[in-house]
Amino acid sequence: MFARIKKIFQDFANNLQSAILYRTLDEKDIENYSNEMFMRLVEADVAYEVAEKIIENIRQRLIGLKIRRGDDVEKHVEEVVEKSIASVLSAVGSFNLANFVKSILARESPAKLMFMGVNGVGKTTTIAKIAYKLRAEGFKPVVIAADTFRAGAQEQLKKHAERISIAFFGGRYGSDPAATALDGVVYAQRNNFDVALIDTAGRMHIDADLMNELRKVTRVVKPHIKLLVLDALTGNDALEQLKKFEEAVGVDVVILTKIDADANGGAALSVIMGVGKPIAYLGIGQRYEDLVEYDPGIILKMLFK
Ligand SMILES: Nc1nc2c(ncn2[C@@H]2O[C@H](COP(=O)(O)OP(=O)(O)OP(=O)(O)O)[C@@H](O)[C@H]2O)c(=O)[nH]1
Ligand SMILES: [Mg+2]
Structure with missing residues (x-):
């Protein structure tokens, strides 16, 4: 379930991770990678507005995040993606x-x-x-x-x-x-x-x-x-x-x-x-x-x- 979406989030995190490995991340990197992710989400049938909501949330968090080389970069980026999705999902009510x-x-x-x-x-x-x-x-x-x-x-x-x-x-x-x-x-x-x-x-x-x-x-x-x-x-x-x-x-x-x-x-x-x-x-x-x-x-x- 969610196989393709899962892969898109993974690739996004991987891309950022390899970029961070060589230098600090700037807004241009975030822009590029999130645009790419946006296109791929829409191709995987995610509704345009939903993809936008996800990307915007991730972008805000990334810009606020100061990641230096040597930090546990991998974990940071994955956390950001997961937290963003969690935050979009938290607006959806459950019902027992x-x-x-x-x-x-x-x-x-x-x-x-x-x-x-x-x-x-x-x-x-x-x-x-x-x-x-x-x-x-x-x-x-x-x-x-x-x-x-x-x-x-x-x-x-x-x-x-x-x-x-x-x-x-x-x-x-x-x-x-x-x-x-x-x-x-x-x-x-x-x-x-x-x-x-x-x-x-x-x-x-x-x-x-x-x-x-x-x-x-x-x-x-x-x-x-x-x-x-x-x-x-x-x-x-x-x-x-x-x-x-x-x-x-x-x-x-x-x-x-x-x-x-x-x-x-x-x-x-x-x-x-x-x-x-x-x-x-x-x-x-x-x-x-x-x-x-x-x-x-x-x-x-x-x-x-
Ligand atoms: N894969 C999968 N199939 C499901 C799921 N729920 C229902 N189905 C299948 O969907 C088909 C239609 O299910 P029904 O329960 O007959 O649908 P219905 O809404 O009652 O249909 P109508 O009474 O004709 O309006 C059946 O083949 C179900 O097995 C699900 O969660 N996953
Ligand atoms: Mg029926």
Whole structure:
């Protein structure tokens, strides 16, 4: 993960290190090497503004840094790069879903989680992963298939649920997704499930009818939290999707899937740095275990270790 980005940061540090070995660094060197890094980041699908933010941060730190020959130069330069990325990442909020669910359960049950997103981003798979994780953390989850629209959607969630022995609630195809979601929540209440994870139909973010339908689910079910699933591979488009869902129904938290599938890592890094909403989880593969809670440390580890 992030292989190409990792290499770009490494090369940048190496270049500076060899320059420093022979003389003190001047602003011209910093300028040259950071311009080169900027181009390479953009080529690796890092969004222009994100690459700019990174470079600017690194440049400021380098200019303020007095490195003399004989100091542990290598360590200094690497530290600067890592600290810069850490500082850009620290602006990205994380979100602990288990703690959130606990806070809801302190006053009512079940906690209602609504998942939404464009077709194929990984909603259904992610719901299964999260249910799996929450159960391991001591909760009693049920997954609700409020996708009554796409052929096969019901069976898909059901199959996941069976594989990991999680309770499933479904509806009839063509029936009202809001009614199915509400029935599912009532079912959860009556059967003492404490977390209801609601799967909704994939929709294009420009599809007004489907957005209205999602609004209706929200109105009827009153979810405690609305989670938007975004495919990290889609880069800028993911940020466009977020904007549209935010306008139509509101987004509390995002989940980024397919981090593992981004060979360059630039698109994923851009979405992480540009999303501007708390990130709950990162999807890092197709197995149920392939879901990690987001925190800046995880990204730093992927980039620098
Ligand atoms: N590599 C990888 N693949 C993933 C990840 N998350 C989901 N997928 C894959 O993405 C594909 C689509 O996943 P789904 O869960 O069906 O997506 P969806 O959003 O529910 O799709 P629709 O219901 O059609 O809108 C599947 O092949 C998943 O295995 C991930 O983190 N990494
Ligand atoms: Mg689905």
